[in-house]
Amino acid sequence: MTIWYIIDLVGTSVFAISGVLSALRKKMYHDIVALFFIGFLTAVGGGTTRDVIMGAHPIAWIRDPNYLIVISINVVIAVLCRNWWLGALQRPLLIFDTIGIGLFTILGMQKALLAGVNDWASILLGIITALFGGVIRDTLVNDLPLILDRQLYVTPCLAGALLYLLNNSLGVDATLNLILSAGLITLFRLVAIRLDLTLPRIQI
Template sequence: MIYYWIDMIGTFMFAISGALAAWDKKMYHDIFGVSFTAFVTAIGGGTLRDVILGIHPIVWVKDQSYIIAIACGVLVTVLFRRYLLRYRRSLFLFDTIGIGFYTILGVQKSLAFGVNPWAAVIMGMMSAIFGGVIRDTLVNEIPLIFSRQIYATACLAGATLYILLGYTGIDPNINTIIGIILIISIRLFSLRKGWSLPYLEKARK
C-alpha cells in the first residue's frame, strides 16, 4: 500500500517536472506538447523498468490512477505555473523528489522479481533517471545525468544503502524512508556545495 502511494507521488512529481520543462520552452507550448512531455516523463522510467524486468501488464496500462495522477500534475502546473516557474529551482526540486521516490521503488520491484542486487541498484537508478532523460531530450536540453552535477550517483548511493541496510533486517518502511532522504539530501547538498565527481585525466594521444 505504501509502495502504491510512493508510485503515485513520484508519478505526480515527474508529471509536474515534465509539464514545467515543456512549458518553459516556447517550442512545445501547445496543450498537447505540455501534456505529452508530462506523460512521457512520468511513465518513462517505470515503463523501462517493467519492460526490462518483464512485468506485465505495465501499471499505467492496467490502472487508470496513474493517468489521473499525471492529469492532476498537468492541471496543477497549468493553475500554479507562475508560482512554480518564479523560482528557477522548482523544476529541479520536483525532479529531485521524483528520483528519490522512484529509485527506491525501482530497487524494491527489482528485488521482488528475483533480480541480483547489483542489477537491482542499476535498475533503481535507471527507472529514476530515464523519464528525465526523455524529458530533457524532448526539450533539447543536455540530460542532467551528463551534466557535471551529482545526479545519477545520488540514486546509486541511495539504492546501495537500501540494499545494504536490507541485510540488517531493518523495518522495510523505515529503510525506504532513509533511502529516499539520502538521495534527496545528496542531490540538494551537492548542488549547493558545487560538488562533482572526480574527473578522469584526459589521456594524451
C-alpha cells in the same frame, strides 16, 4: 492501497509536474495535449523501461488507470499554477526532479527485488527507473540530459541504493528504509548542487 502504491503515485505526480515545468520554462510547448505527453513520458519513462527489461507485463500504467488520472491532474495543476511555480519558487524544476529521483530509485529497486532480480541488478534497475524519464524529458525540450551534466546525478542514486540494500539486509522496516534511502538521495544531490561537488573527470 499500500504505502508503496501511494508513494509510487506521489513520485509519478512529481515527475509529471517536472516534465511540464521543463517544457514551460523553455517556452517550447503551449497546448495542453503536448504538455500532457511531456508530463506523461517524464513520469512513466523510467518505470516502463525497467518493466520492459524485466519482462514485467502488463506495465503498471497500462494495467492501472490511476496513473494516467494522476498524471492528467498534475499536468493541469502545473499549467494553472505555472506562474507561481516558475516565479515564486526558485529552481522548482530542480526540486521536483530531485524528489522524484529519490523516490523512484528506491521504488524501482523494491519492484525489481520483489520480481526476484539479484541485488546488483536491482540497483541498475532502480537507477534506470529514476533517471530515464528525465533523460526523455530533457531530450524532448532540447536540454543536455542531467545524467551527462557535470552535476552529481547518478552518484546520489547509487549511494541511496546501497543504503537500501544494507538496511534491507539488517531487517530495517521497509517504509522506514524507503524514507531513509530516498532521503539520502535527495539530501546528497541538493548538497552536491549547493557546494558544486563533482567527481574527477576522465581526460581524453
